[in-house]
Amino acid sequence: MALWSGRFEEDVSDFTQRFGASLPVDKRLYAQDIAGSVAHAQMLAAQGVIAAKDAAAIEKGLAAIQAVMDAGEFEFDINNEDIHMSVESVLTEAIGDAGARLHTGRSRNDQVATDTRLYMKQRASDLMAANLGLREALLEAAEKHFGVILPGYTHLQHAQPVLLSHHLLAYVWMFTRDFERLAAARTAADANPLGAAALAGTTYPLDRFATTAALGFSHPVPNSLDAVSDRDFLLDLIYACSVSCLHLSRLCEELILWSTVEFGFITMADAYSTGSSIMPQKKNPDFAELIRGKSGRVVGDLVALMMTVKSLPLAYNKDLQEDKEGALDAADTLEDCYLCAAGMISTMAVHPEAMMAQAKKGYLAATDVADYLAKKGMPFRRAHEVVGHLVLLCDKRSCDLEDLTLADFQAESDLFEADIVEALNLEAIVAARTTYGGTGHEAVKVQLEEAQAAQAADHARL
Ligand code: ARG
Numbered sequence: 001m002a003l004w005s006g007r008f009e010e011d012v013s014d015f016t017q018r019f020g021a022s023l024p025v026d027k028r029l030y031a032q033d034i035a036g037s038v039a040h041a042q043m044l045a046a047q048g049v050i051a052a053k054d055a056a057a058i059e060k061g062l063a064a065i066q067a068v069m070d071a072g073e074f075e076f077d078i079n080n081e082d083i084h085m086s087v088e089s090v091l092t093e094a095i096g097d098a099g100a101r102l103h104t105g106r107s108r109n110d111q112v113a114t115d116t117r118l119y120m121k122q123r124a125s126d127l128m129a130a131n132l133g134l135r136e137a138l139l140e141a142a143e144k145h146f147g148v149i150l151p152g153y154t155h156l157q158h159a160q161p162v163l164l165s166h167h168l169l170a171y172v173w174m175f176t177r178d179f180e181r182l183a184a185a186r187t188a189a190d191a192n193p194l195g196a197a198a199l200a201g202t203t204y205p206l207d208r209f210a211t212t213a214a215l216g217f218s219h220p221v222p223n224s225l226d227a228v229s230d231r232d233f234l235l236d237l238i239y240a241c242s243v244s245c246l247h248l249s250r251l252c253e254e255l256i257l258w259s260t261v262e263f264g265f266i267t268m269a270d271a272y273s274t275g276s277s278i279m280p281q282k283k284n285p286d287f288a289e290l291i292r293g294k295s296g297r298v299v300g301d302l303v304a305l306m307m308t309v310k311s312l313p314l315a316y317n318k319d320l321q322e323d324k325e326g327a328l329d330a331a332d333t334l335e336d337c338y339l340c341a342a343g344m345i346s347t348m349a350v351h352p353e354a355m356m357a358q359a360k361k362g363y364l365a366a367t368d369v370a371d372y373l374a375k376k377g378m379p380f381r382r383a384h385e386v387v388g389h390l391v392l393l394c395d396k397r398s399c400d401l402e403d404l405t406l407a408d409f410q411a412e413s414d415l416f417e418a419d420i421v422e423a424l425n426l427e428a429i430v431a432a433r434t435t436y437g438g439t440g441h442e443a444v445k446v447q448l449e450e451a452q453a454a455q456a457a458d459h460a461r462l
Pocket of ligand 1: 081320322
């Protein structure tokens with residue numbers, strides 16, 4: 001029999017009961033549902049709406065239910081549409097009238113919004129912790145491989161040499177920004193809808209500030225219509241997850257490329273690779289590919305909820321029941337991806353000689369040769385052209401800039417002198433990029449310290 005059985009003469013069919021249920025998804029919110037009910041009951045008693053002994057019976061009854069649920073022994077019945085009805089029906093069965101008084105001045109509309117906000121505040125914190133785990137792995141790798149040089153790319157063409165640490169730190173900053181987005185999503189969830197009831201507030205003298213304090217929210221949602229229909233906090237969280245998944249997909253794409261025979265920059269640990277059932281030689285970066293693939297699914301979760309709330313009139317509409325599955329999925333997926341990516345980074349083998357061998361190809365010193373001329377007074381545009389001619393010469397001879405003689409250089413410009421050899425040295429080229437945020441060794445040391453400081457500061461925000 002449904003909670004609203006008074007007005008109905010017929011039950012829904014088994015099919016529509018199942019179709020309309022959110023229990024398979026929202027049973028994960030049981031602890032938050034119970035916490036919300038305890039806070040509500042205590043507030044009702046404090047306000048004289050229910051008797052103190054009823055509130056005590058409710059609290060005791062809920063504690064017993066929670067113990068069974070914690071033990072994983074609660075038998076969920078799909079005839080209860082959601083977690084709220086599951087808990088309430090068992091409570092009322094156990095303690096009678098006191099249980100039936102719990103829902104005074106409350107609706108499942110404010111209840112579900114409260115549960116979801118409480119749950120997502122926790123999940124945002126979990127994700128922030130996992131985000132720090134991945135950043136830690138990247139920071140450790142950046143420290144461990146300090147000094148290793150690899151080609152930096154634009155258009156996936158060799159551009160200029162960079163430190164591997166610099167490359168890894170670029171990802172650290174992406175994930176540092178993601179931490180900020182997750183923190184913002186946690187703040188967005190941190191408002192209490194309880195007391196909004198179905199949509200308009202109630203005639204009971206509810207103290208919304210008391211439940212706000214009891215549940216650890218920062219403030220009550222100021223408008224009851226908004227309280228029951230706002231899902232921005234979920235959009236914010238899924239958006240934060242989506243952006244971070246996009247960053248992970250970029251990182252994983254590079255790890256996949258770097259572990260090809262063509263690059264050979266890294267070897268993934270066996271624990272993060274799989275073989276082939278037919279090709280005995282294969283070692284595939286499956287997990288990096290999987291993370292890359294999962295980014296699509298999380299962006300899908302975001303688009304799905306955006307479409308669900310699009311054009312929804314105020315206030316609660318059953319469409320909103322579709323909110324949780326994607327949000328939970330996005331959070332679960334990102335958490336696993338963070339964990340997996342951190343493991344891949346901390347266990348991969350780096351091959352500095354392969355990186356250096358590639359850095360020596362593709363005229364990575366060309367910009368610095370042009371700078372050499374410009375520093376001797378030649379306008380940079382003219383210097384660019386001179387070095388372009390030298391590169392063309394190398395192309396024709398199938399050699400590198402290093403293989404050219406001083407006479408070859410001087411044939412293009414008499415500003416070239418014997419010290420041009422130093423301008424071709426990759427270590428020196430990297431080290432010379434001393435500007436803040438550049439790839440020079442000293443600049444990267446400063447950056448590493450800043451990233452570590454941000455890491456420590458963010459730890460304190462968990
Ligand atoms: N199961 C519902 C949900 O997840 C709870 C709120 C139901 N409210 C209602 N008026 N049908 O959204």
